[in-house]
Amino acid sequence: MAKIQAVKGTRDLYPEQFRPIRRIFDAWRRASELHGFEEFESPTLEYLDLYREKSGDELVGQLYRLTDSGGRELALQPEMTPSLARMVAAKINALPKPIKWFCIPKLFRGENVQRGRLREFFQWNVDVIGSDSSIADAEVILVGIEALRNLGLTAEHFSVHVSNRRLIAAILAAGKIEDGEQAGAYALLDKAGKMKPDELAAKWNEKFGERLALEQLREWLSARDVSRLAESVGGALGMTEELEAASAQTSDVMSALSAFGVGDFCQLDLKIVRGLAYYTGPVFEFFDKSQNERAICGGGRYDDLLGKLGKQKEPAVGFGMGDVVLSLLLEDHGLLASPDRRRIVFVADATDGLRSELQRVVAGLRRAGMQTEFNYVQQALGKQLRHADKHGAVAVVILGDETRERNACQVKNLASGTSKEVSIDSLLADPAAALGIA
Amino acid sequence: MAKIQAVKGTRDLYPEQFRPIRRIFDAWRRASELHGFEEFESPTLEYLDLYREKSGDELVGQLYRLTDSGGRELALQPEMTPSLARMVAAKINALPKPIKWFCIPKLFRGENVQRGRLREFFQWNVDVIGSDSSIADAEVILVGIEALRNLGLTAEHFSVHVSNRRLIAAILAAGKIEDGEQAGAYALLDKAGKMKPDELAAKWNEKFGERLALEQLREWLSARDVSRLAESVGGALGMTEELEAASAQTSDVMSALSAFGVGDFCQLDLKIVRGLAYYTGPVFEFFDKSQNERAICGGGRYDDLLGKLGKQKEPAVGFGMGDVVLSLLLEDHGLLASPDRRRIVFVADATDGLRSELQRVVAGLRRAGMQTEFNYVQQALGKQLRHADKHGAVAVVILGDETRERNACQVKNLASGTSKEVSIDSLLADPAAALGIA
Numbered sequence: 001m002a003k004i005q006a007v008k009g010t011r012d013l014y015p016e017q018f019r020p021i022r023r024i025f026d027a028w029r030r031a032s033e034l035h036g037f038e039e040f041e042s043p044t045l046e047y048l049d050l051y052r053e054k055s056g057d058e059l060v061g062q063l064y065r066l067t068d069s070g071g072r073e074l075a076l077q078p079e080m081t082p083s084l085a086r087m088v089a090a091k092i093n094a095l096p097k098p099i100k101w102f103c104i105p106k107l108f109r110g111e112n113v114q115r116g117r118l119r120e121f122f123q124w125n126v127d128v129i130g131s132d133s134s135i136a137d138a139e140v141i142l143v144g145i146e147a148l149r150n151l152g153l154t155a156e157h158f159s160v161h162v163s164n165r166r167l168i169a170a171i172l173a174a175g176k177i178e179d180g181e182q183a184g185a186y187a188l189l190d191k192a193g194k195m196k197p198d199e200l201a202a203k204w205n206e207k208f209g210e211r212l213a214l215e216q217l218r219e220w221l222s223a224r225d226v227s228r229l230a231e232s233v234g235g236a237l238g239m240t241e242e243l244e245a246a247s248a249q250t251s252d253v254m255s256a257l258s259a260f261g262v263g264d265f266c267q268l269d270l271k272i273v274r275g276l277a278y279y280t281g282p283v284f285e286f287f288d289k290s291q292n293e294r295a296i297c298g299g300g301r302y303d304d305l306l307g308k309l310g311k312q313k314e315p316a317v318g319f320g321m322g323d324v325v326l327s328l329l330l331e332d333h334g335l336l337a338s339p340d341r342r343r344i345v346f347v348a349d350a351t352d353g354l355r356s357e358l359q360r361v362v363a364g365l366r367r368a369g370m371q372t373e374f375n376y377v378q379q380a381l382g383k384q385l386r387h388a389d390k391h392g393a394v395a396v397v398i399l400g401d402e403t404r405e406r407n408a409c410q411v412k413n414l415a416s417g418t419s420k421e422v423s424i425d426s427l428l429a430d431p432a433a434a435l436g437i438a
Numbered sequence: 439m440a441k442i443q444a445v446k447g448t449r450d451l452y453p454e455q456f457r458p459i460r461r462i463f464d465a466w467r468r469a470s471e472l473h474g475f476e477e478f479e480s481p482t483l484e485y486l487d488l489y490r491e492k493s494g495d496e497l498v499g500q501l502y503r504l505t506d507s508g509g510r511e512l513a514l515q516p517e518m519t520p521s522l523a524r525m526v527a528a529k530i531n532a533l534p535k536p537i538k539w540f541c542i543p544k545l546f547r548g549e550n551v552q553r554g555r556l557r558e559f560f561q562w563n564v565d566v567i568g569s570d571s572s573i574a575d576a577e578v579i580l581v582g583i584e585a586l587r588n589l590g591l592t593a594e595h596f597s598v599h600v601s602n603r604r605l606i607a608a609i610l611a612a613g614k615i616e617d618g619e620q621a622g623a624y625a626l627l628d629k630a631g632k633m634k635p636d637e638l639a640a641k642w643n644e645k646f647g648e649r650l651a652l653e654q655l656r657e658w659l660s661a662r663d664v665s666r667l668a669e670s671v672g673g674a675l676g677m678t679e680e681l682e683a684a685s686a687q688t689s690d691v692m693s694a695l696s697a698f699g700v701g702d703f704c705q706l707d708l709k710i711v712r713g714l715a716y717y718t719g720p721v722f723e724f725f726d727k728s729q730n731e732r733a734i735c736g737g738g739r740y741d742d743l744l745g746k747l748g749k750q751k752e753p754a755v756g757f758g759m760g761d762v763v764l765s766l767l768l769e770d771h772g773l774l775a776s777p778d779r780r781r782i783v784f785v786a787d788a789t790d791g792l793r794s795e796l797q798r799v800v801a802g803l804r805r806a807g808m809q810t811e812f813n814y815v816q817q818a819l820g821k822q823l824r825h826a827d828k829h830g831a832v833a834v835v836i837l838g839d840e841t842r843e844r845n846a847c848q849v850k851n852l853a854s855g856t857s858k859e860v861s862i863d864s865l866l867a868d869p870a871a872a873l874g875i876a
Contacts (some may be wrong), residue, residue: 004488004524004747007512010481012525015539018479034804036782036811036829041456043448043558044482044544045502050442064483066504069548074445076504076514086442087450096828098814101453106482106544110507120481133814135797142801259797309442344474359573359697363580366472373474376536376571390534391474 009111009119020330021122021323023338024151025104028124028321031147032102035139037126040101042083044108048073054082054305055277062109076108080125080320081278081305088129089310097130097314116294116325126299127318129306134249137282137301137317138256144286144297144319145262148326152335158296160262161269162253162284165300167246168270171220174237175212189221190273221270226251229270253282278302286321288329296329297321343437346388347374350381350400358399361409364428365397370435388414395435397427411435447549447557458768459560461776462589462761463542466562469585470540473577475564478539480521482546486511492520492743493715500547514546518563518758519716519743526567527748535568535752554732554763564737565756567744572687575720575739575755576694582724582735582757583700586764590773596734598700599707600691600722603738605684606708609658612675613650627659628711659708664689667708691720716740724759726767734767735759781875784826785812788819788838796837799847802866803835826852833873835865849873 006012013021032039051060055078064076077083080103088099107123126143128136141160148158168189172182185208192200204214216236223229230239230247250268257266274283283300287293299319307313330336345365349358358374365372373391375384381398388396398410403421411427412419413436427434444450451459470477489498493516502514515521518541526537545561564581566574579598586596606627610620623646630638642652654674661667668677668685688706695704712721721738725731737757745751768774783803787796796812803810811829813822819836826834836848841859849865850857851874865872 003527004485006481006524007483007485007506007510010483011479012481012528013479014525014529015476015478018477021479022477033780034807034809036809038453039456039460040453041449041451041459043444043450045445045448045546045558047442047445064504064506066502068445068502072445086444087452089441090450091452108483120483131814135793135814138797139814146804255794256797259794260801261798262801342471355573356693356697359576359694360699363698363700366584369472371472371474376569376573376577 007119009113011118011120020327020336020338024323024326024330025122027147027150028102028104031143031150032124032126035100035143035146037100037102037143040084040087040103042077042080042087042103042105044077044106045074046077046083046086048075050082050086051075051078054085054308055079059109062111064108064110077105078107078109080105080107080123081127081302081318082309084125084127084129084318085305085309085316088314089306089312092306092310092312092314098136099127099129101129102126116328118324122323124321124323125318127316129316130314131317132303132315134252134282135256136315137253138260140299140317140319141257141266141284142260142262144321145265147321148286148296151326151330153329153333155264157289157329157333158265158286159289160257160266160284160286161272162250162257162266162282163268163270163272163274163300164246164250164253164282165273165279166242166281167226167250168221168273170240170243170246171217171233171237172212174233174240174243175208175217177208177211181208186273189271192218192271223270224268226254226268249281274298274300278305280304282317284319288325290329290332292328292332294325294329296325342371342392344388344391344393345370345372345395345397345431345435345437346384346391346393347372347397348381348384348388348399349378350398352378354378354399354401354404357404361397361399361424361428365431368428368431370431394437397435413437445557447551449556449558458765458774458776459761462764462768463560465585465588466540466542466759469581469588470562470564473538473581473584475538475540475581478522478525478541480515480518480525480541480543482515482544483512484515484521484524486513488520488524489513489516492523492746493517497547500549502546502548515543516545516547518543518545518561519565519740519756520747522563522565522567522756523743523747523754526752527744527750530744530748530750530752536574537565537567539567540564554766556762560761562759562761563756565754567754568752569755570741570753572690572720573694575691576698578737578755578757579695579704579722580698580700582759583703585759586724586734589764589768591767591771593702595727595767595771596703596724597727598695598704598722598724599710600688600695600704600720601706601708601710601712601738602684602688602691602720603711603717604680604719605664605688606659606711608678608681608684609655609671609675610650612671612678612681613646613655615646615649619646624711627709630656630709661708662706664692664706687719712736712738716743718742720755722757726763728767728770730766730770732763732767734763780809780830782826782829782831783808783810783833783835783869783873783875784822784829784831785810785835786819786822786826786837787816788836790816792816792837792839792842795842799835799837799862799866803869806866806869808869832875835873851875 059078066074103125226247272285279300280303281301285295286297301317303315347362362372362374396412403409408421408423422434497516504512541563664685710723717738718741719739723733724735739755741753785800800810800812834850841847846859846861849860860872
């Protein structure tokens with residue numbers, strides 16, 4: 001029959017490929033737990049309507065849709081936030097706030113496959129719901145930074161670009177580009193990197209040029225210091241209450257990041273807009289600092305989403321970090337391979353007729369917490385020892401006719417090369433000690 | 439707007455509900471690793487054809503189908519084995535054998551929702567490919583037993599029913615019910631529990647009664663001892679080579695289970711047939727021993743599947759164990775709730791103006807490996823201490839104006855009730871010692 005392949009954009013993760021991803025999961029989970037986040041899980045199958053109303057157009061276009069046996073329209077989860085908002089809205093009054101949750105779902109997007117973009121991928125999601133404190137924004141960024149640090153990445157490898165949709169909006173508003181037009185302005189700014197400068201300028205001038213010069217705006221969006229930016233905008237366009245409040249909020253997030261000891265990783269970058277529809281305040285992206293300049297992670301504050309899904313508005317901030325770009329970044333810096341932390345003990349039988357005894361010893365070692373291997377079929381001892389070597393065994397237990405009479409075995413520590421006879425009872429009572437691998 | 443619900447048959451797993459499932463995952467993963475199995479991951483989206491040809495009719499009818507943007511027919515993974523076989527077939531010559539792999543995918547079946555059956559569920563899969571040794575069959579069963587033992591279940595709670603499709607086939611063949619008719623005989627036997635005895639007898643007699651009396655067959659299938667069974671069948675119908683070989687194989691599996699020290703959990707039960715199309719030899723089910731008698735796990739040997747998917751036939755044995763029935767079983771025995779192993783440290787600021795210092799201490803404690811919580815907003819100390827209590831904190835660190843002058847803080851161990859002043863430096867250098875929670 002014709003060979004069936006893996007679907008394009010999906011991955012067959014053999015143990016060798018999955019091991020580094022497991023290490024990423026472990027780093028994500030450990031950082032989440034240390035920072036007080038609790039793990040939850042949401043369904044992969046959701047009603048299509050959840051995304052129709054809550055996600056940006058780009059994501060809706062990429063949805064995997066299906067119809068269940070009752071004719072209802074479903075979609076495979078392309079992002080976590082709508083499900084999270086749905087779950088929180090359903091129990092909003094029973095849940096103590098702030099809610100600090102994380103999860104590591106597999107997500108699905110029917111997008112064009114390219115390096116760093118797949119149709120099935122894992123994504124770490126971290127969210128705080130029920131606090132409008134800038135310390136919450138900073139803590140969410142902090143947990144992301146700490147997870148990457150635990151994977152061996154430093155401020156040499158990545159940086160966090162912090163922006164604020166509210167501050168950009170306040171600048172636009174001070175320049176008389178009001179609410180209804182801002183989406184168009186964002187869309188242009190977001191495409192700035194992908195458009196020819198002339199083309200961008202022409203499009204901007206056509207719509208907004210008379211009110212706010214693109215060059216001036218871009219200079220402001222390049223500011224590295226919030227208070228000087230506010231002064232400059234205020235001086236040119238007149239200070240507004242919203243401009244003051246949004247600047248203060250941005251400063252607070254930056255200060256909180258410094259207080260958490262991760263100021264070195266972070267910089268103001270108002271060129272970050274974030275494509276998704278629901279952000280309302282501070283937003284951020286983690287960037288690969290190499291020439292590739294890939295975004296590793298993106299998130300921000302979305303204070304309006306819960307109100308749209310339930311009865312009650314709740315402030316919220318969070319991010320998503322996928323495994324695909326992160327794996328590429330780790331690989332580029334030789335940090336992807338995880339040290340094999342297995343400590344395999346191999347049990348061999350030197351002659352026929354010891355299979356039952358071998359199985360008893362194997363099961364006993366495993367129950368005592370040792371990762372233990374053996375051959376399913378009795379073979380020449382030399383062959384078994386080569387298998388032990390292939391498994392990367394740290395110690396070998398050899399059962400033979402002679403030692404059996406004394407209810408004992410030979411143990412060989414492969415690191416030190418030492419060999420000795422021990423009783424089976426003492427081996428099973430304290431394997432690490434008996435094998436010298438404590 | 440109308441509230442959007444979770445899709446029927448899916449679960450919103452809030453942290454409280456997910457914690458016990460995480461504990462199950464941890465037990466599955468730990469047992470797998472101790473027994474030398476390596477974790478892999480396969481895509482959720484597969485081509486529909488993978489299941490059309492490889493799965494039983496029941497599963498194919500329950501598939502969630504979808505069409506990708508290129509018009510190709512896809513399905514959501516309803517079981518792991520076809521994907522595993524596809525992945526192994528693709529690298530059959532490069533992979534050292536025996537292949538010992540496990541995984542914990544989320545699977546999807548559009549079946550009728552009932553207690554113990556959902557449309558989205560997690561399933562632990564364990565497989566050995568490339569060995570026809572009965573020790574491999576036994577090891578697969580062993581790892582399942584050990585995972586359940588680690589969750590607190592004993593031989594009081596569950597038992598493993600071991601059968602052998604090959605032995606049943608040999609008995610039928612000895613009774614002149616040949617290959618082509620056996621599928622019909624299996625189907626009848628598999629439904630025995632769900633049919634009225636009269637109805638079953640009538641259907642059997644119509645097709646097979648003249649060659650093999652149903653009563654006689656059912657007596658044989660109730661045998662608890664393989665060698666006596668073989669004698670009895672051989673005496674009545676004549677001994678065949680296949681009957682001898684299949685009996686020996688069955689005995690070997692039972693002996694290997696005893697040698698592994700888990701004979702107490704296991705019993706011969708040839709009434710187990712297993713619905714799926716691909717089993718070729720020993721098969722088994724783990725049963726809840728309570729009145730519910732639910733199957734917790736099922737699996738067996740499937741030596742023909744790899745040959746159907748690739749060029750090369752390879753012997754294989756494995757099982758799947760879902761989280762849903764297992765959770766119900768653990769719940770019934772009060773074993774579901776996992777002890778909260780978190781050791782939260784709570785950091786409080788007694789006065790205004792210490793927020794930055796508090797954030798520095800929080801970040802430092804977390805970097806030193808302590809799970810640390812604090813309030814995003816400064817509040818009265820009494821209120822903060824009540825929050826510490828709600829979080830189940832084991833220790834509280836209190837920053838105040840007076841201690842700050844000495845670059846110190848108060849630490850309070852909530853178990854012992856003792857309180858003392860320590861320097862911030864020594865707290866961050868060795869938090870467990872400073873907090874007395876080592």
